[in-house]
Amino acid sequence: MTGSRARVPLAVAVALVIGTVAFGWPLFLRPESGMQPEQAPIVFALVLPMVLAVVLSEVAGGRMDARQLAMLGVLAAVGTILRPLSAGTAGFELVFFVLILAGRVFGAGFGFALGAITLFTSALITSGVGPWLPYQMLAAGFVGLFAGLLPRAGGRAEVWLLAGYGAVSAFAYGWVMDFAFWPFGVGNDTGISFDATLGPLENLHRFVLYNIATSMGWNLGRAITNAVLIALAGPALLRLLRRSARRADFAPAAASVASADPDAPDAPAAAVAS
Amino acid sequence: MHPWAWWCWAIGIGIAVSGTTNPLLLALIATAMVVVVMLRRSEAPWARSVRAYLILALFVIGMRLFFRILLGGSTGETVLFTLPQIPLPEWAAGITLGGPVTAEAITGTLYEAFRLAVMLLCVGAANALANPRQALRSVPAALYEASVAVVIALSVAPQLIESIARVRRARRLRGDSTATLRALGTIAMPVLADAIDRSLALAAGMEARGFGRTRGLPTAGTLPVMLISSAAATLGVFLLLGSPFWQTGAWLLVLGMIGGGLGLRAAGARLRVTTYRPLPWRFTETLIAASGVLAAVLVLGVGWLDPDTMSPALVVLLDPLALSPSTDPLQWPTLTLPMLLVVALVLAPLPLTRPRRAATVESTRNDTRVRLLRAQAEPEPTWR
Numbered sequence: 001m002t003g004s005r006a007r008v009p010l011a012v013a014v015a016l017v018i019g020t021v022a023f024g025w026p027l028f029l030r031p032e033s034g035m036q037p038e039q040a041p042i043v044f045a046l047v048l049p050m051v052l053a054v055v056l057s058e059v060a061g062g063r064m065d066a067r068q069l070a071m072l073g074v075l076a077a078v079g080t081i082l083r084p085l086s087a088g089t090a091g092f093e094l095v096f097f098v099l100i101l102a103g104r105v106f107g108a109g110f111g112f113a114l115g116a117i118t119l120f121t122s123a124l125i126t127s128g129v130g131p132w133l134p135y136q137m138l139a140a141g142f143v144g145l146f147a148g149l150l151p152r153a154g155g156r157a158e159v160w161l162l163a164g165y166g167a168v169s170a171f172a173y174g175w176v177m178d179f180a181f182w183p184f185g186v187g188n189d190t191g192i193s194f195d196a197t198l199g200p201l202e203n204l205h206r207f208v209l210y211n212i213a214t215s216m217g218w219n220l221g222r223a224i225t226n227a228v229l230i231a232l233a234g235p236a237l238l239r240l241l242r243r244s245a246r247r248a249d250f251a252p253a254a255a256s257v258a259s260a261d262p263d264a265p266d267a268p269a270a271a272v273a274s
Numbered sequence: 275m276h277p278w279a280w281w282c283w284a285i286g287i288g289i290a291v292s293g294t295t296n297p298l299l300l301a302l303i304a305t306a307m308v309v310v311v312m313l314r315r316s317e318a319p320w321a322r323s324v325r326a327y328l329i330l331a332l333f334v335i336g337m338r339l340f341f342r343i344l345l346g347g348s349t350g351e352t353v354l355f356t357l358p359q360i361p362l363p364e365w366a367a368g369i370t371l372g373g374p375v376t377a378e379a380i381t382g383t384l385y386e387a388f389r390l391a392v393m394l395l396c397v398g399a400a401n402a403l404a405n406p407r408q409a410l411r412s413v414p415a416a417l418y419e420a421s422v423a424v425v426i427a428l429s430v431a432p433q434l435i436e437s438i439a440r441v442r443r444a445r446r447l448r449g450d451s452t453a454t455l456r457a458l459g460t461i462a463m464p465v466l467a468d469a470i471d472r473s474l475a476l477a478a479g480m481e482a483r484g485f486g487r488t489r490g491l492p493t494a495g496t497l498p499v500m501l502i503s504s505a506a507a508t509l510g511v512f513l514l515l516g517s518p519f520w521q522t523g524a525w526l527l528v529l530g531m532i533g534g535g536l537g538l539r540a541a542g543a544r545l546r547v548t549t550y551r552p553l554p555w556r557f558t559e560t561l562i563a564a565s566g567v568l569a570a571v572l573v574l575g576v577g578w579l580d581p582d583t584m585s586p587a588l589v590v591l592l593d594p595l596a597l598s599p600s601t602d603p604l605q606w607p608t609l610t611l612p613m614l615l616v617v618a619l620v621l622a623p624l625p626l627t628r629p630r631r632a633a634t635v636e637s638t639r640n641d642t643r644v645r646l647l648r649a650q651a652e653p654e655p656t657w658r
Contacts, residue, residue: 014501018508028516039292040515045285047507047527050534054500057416057541064419066485067477073426074473078466080431117420121427124406127323130397184334184390193341236463244470 011058012112012145018051019138023176026183026207027200040183041131048134055141056116059109068106071244072114075102079118084126093222095122096143096173097229098237100166103147104158105241111144135180143169159234166226174219178211275627277404278412279559284400286566287620290573291392294597295385299613300392306620307392311399314627320401327398331391338387343375350378350602382601408553415542430472437468496541503533558626565622572619573597576612 021028022044029040064072075098082094095118103111116137123129123136146169153161183194193210194203211219291303308324315321343357357372407428413421441464445451450460507530513523579594592612599607 011497011501014504018504021508021512025511025515028512030516039289042285042289042292043511043514043527046531047504047511050507050531050538051504053414053417053538054504054534056420057500057538058497060417060419060423065477066480067474069419069423069485070426070473070477070480071470073423074430074469074476076423076427077430077434078469080427081434113420113423117423117427121424121431124320124410124424124428125431127320127326127398127401127406129401129406130394233459233462236459237466240463240467240470244474 011055012108015051015055015138016142018047019142022048022135022138023180026179026194026203031197041181045131045134048138052116052134052137052141056113059113064113068110071106072110072117075114076118076121079114080122080125083118083122093170093225094229095119095140096170096222096226097166097233099140099144100147100162100169100226100230101234101237102241103144104150104162105238105245106148108145108148111146111148112141113144115140115142115144132177132181135177139173139176143173158238159231162234163227163230166230167223170223170226171219174215174222175211178215179207182207182210275403275562276412276553276555276559277406277409279555279562280404280623281400281409282563283566283623284396284403286563286568286570288393288396289570290616291389291396293570293573293577294613295389296597296599296607296609296613297385297388298607298609299597299616300388302609302613302617303620304392304395306617307395307399310621310623311402313624313629315402316405318405320406321403323401324395324398327394327401330398331394334391334394335384335387338383338390339380342379342383344371350376352377352604354380378602378604381604385599385601411549412553414538415545415547416538418542418545418547426476430469430476433472434465434469437465441465441468496537500534500537500541503530503537506530507534561626562623565619569616569619572612572616 025040025044060069060072079095079098082098085094099111099115099118102114106114119136119140120133123133147162147165150161150165194206198206287303287307291300294300311324315324353374353376356374359373360371410421410424438461441461445457445460450457506526510523510526510528510530513519513526515523517523576592576594577597579592581589581594584592591610593608593610596608596610596613599605
């Protein structure tokens with residue numbers, strides 16, 4: 001719906017590249033740069049908000065009408081309510097399934113904006129604003145974005161596709177977030193901690209061990225929650241969202257009447273009059 | 275007080291903290307931070323967040339200590355105790371669990387963890403002191419639509435809780451009081467449908483009031499400027515992190531940030547809306563923000579100095595090495611004059627701002643009195 005112009009994919013592509021650097025910074029950090037791991041997130045805390053501002057101003061600004069904006073706000077409110085409900089209970093995250101279904105129905109740009117705005121709003125409500133917030137916004141935005149880019153499918157196949165995507169994206173979200181904050185989770189010089197003097201491959205190996213040791217259960221819990229919720233509530237919720245997407249579309253009524261019955265030249269006038 | 279002033283102050287202190295591992299300085303900064311928050315926070319719900327951040331900080335320290343002890347590999351001579359060793363297989367990168375635990379390793383880990391904990395506390399202080407709703411009102415105009423969506427979300431969220439209560443009441447009236455997973459669905463679906471209906475009604479209301487009618491076309495050329503600036507800033511970060519060319523990286527970063535800011539400003543120019551009662555940025559705000567920046571400059575500047583090229587008197591006065599005291603061999607940390615200056619800068623908002631008094635506006639008092647009168651005028655009906 002939103003990503004129809006060429007500007008939005010361009011902005012999103014730049015955000016993808018920057019996101020890769022931002023999330024993968026432990027791989028790029030070299031000892032000869034003289035920068036300490038503790039100082040890296042401060043630099044990103046400067047750059048990422050600007051990148052997010054650029055992408056959000058392109059995705060949301062000027063291209064979203066009042067209907068989409070109201071839908072964005074209300075769905076973000078739903079996510080904001082769900083997030084504190086589900087926080088801290090072994091990865092039982094309820095935010096993502098709304099995000100995935102809405103991204104699927106309303107498109108990739110909407111999904112990105114919804115992911116970023118949901119996380120931002122819930123951080124405001126739970127006062128969780130910090131250096132991790134831009135990362136969370138970007139990661140959740142990408143979850144919604146790729147949900148909007150999934151291939152076409154219908155019926156049961158679509159629900160299975162989305163449930164599978166829910167499980168995969170839960171793991172991906174957990175991994176990239178853990179990776180960006182891995183050097184802070186454990187201290188220096190242990191067998192599973194980040195060490196800039198080792199190569200990227202060796203660090204990746206260490207990260208996998210760290211991840212299995214600490215957050216495998218959380219990611220698994222989140223993946224199962226996503227998949228089960230999408231499989232159970234997906235069909236009904238997709239129908240609900242699609243109906244509202246259709247119902248919210250007032251403008252092309254005249255055009256659709258005209259295309260349905262091209263032989264009736266006074267059909268648009270009749271539609272306006274009624 | 276302007277929320278961005280608090281954020282600038284807290285981030286500045288956070289950057290200053292990132293440049294030191296001296297536990298004495300860190301403890302002083304943390305205490306000063308908590309004092310400022312306790313004396314200057316408001317009654318709002320977000321002002322109680324410091325507790326959560328303190329718990330999070332303690333959790334960080336505990337987790338790091340746990341991994342340090344469990345994973346062994348300690349260096350140093352002063353062995354405190356020895357755990358039984360369990361070597362893991364080859365695919366596990368040759369990690370050995372357990373082994374001797376030394377005082378040097380524990381102290382080093384504690385210093386690092388303490389630094390991270392105090393950085394977290396700075397973030398918590400900013401969360402407690404800055405009013406998020408006011409911060410939202412001063413976002414750049416290019417983000418107008420996004421901030422409208424956030425405002426909608428913030429104001430619809432309480433209505434949704436009310437909506438949940440309504441749906442549950444309706445279920446109970448129908449005699450359906452089961453509490454299974456299926457019942458959860460029969461609550462969630464009407465609530466979601468209600469939310470979506472609400473969004474349609476809201477959109478109609480916004481359109482009826484002329485929302486989006488003051489928007490011009492996007493200014494030509496803003497997107498390339500913003501994208502190139504973002505890319506330049508990212509390249510700068512990349513160079514800062516992964517190469518010795520930190521000057522080039524820093525310049526690219528600064529240029530990218532300036533370019534991005536100008537681009538966002540130009541992109542916001544298409545919008546002709548005014549701010550309702552804008553918050554003033556006064557001299558006090560500048561002073562508070564400057565105290566944070568100054569603290570960062572002070573710590574990073576002293577840390578950057580090379581003690582070998584300085585005169586002995588200056589070394590005694592500034593003592594750059596005291597910022598990161600040695601843990602192997604163990605050494606008692608010392609405080610120097612610049613560190614006390616940093617603590618003074620953390621406390622700077624105290625004389626600059628006034629404590630927030632509880633709102634005793636005439637009208638609210640009247641309101642309370644009226645409500646009290648009403649309660650007396652309409653007594654509870656008694657059934658005998």
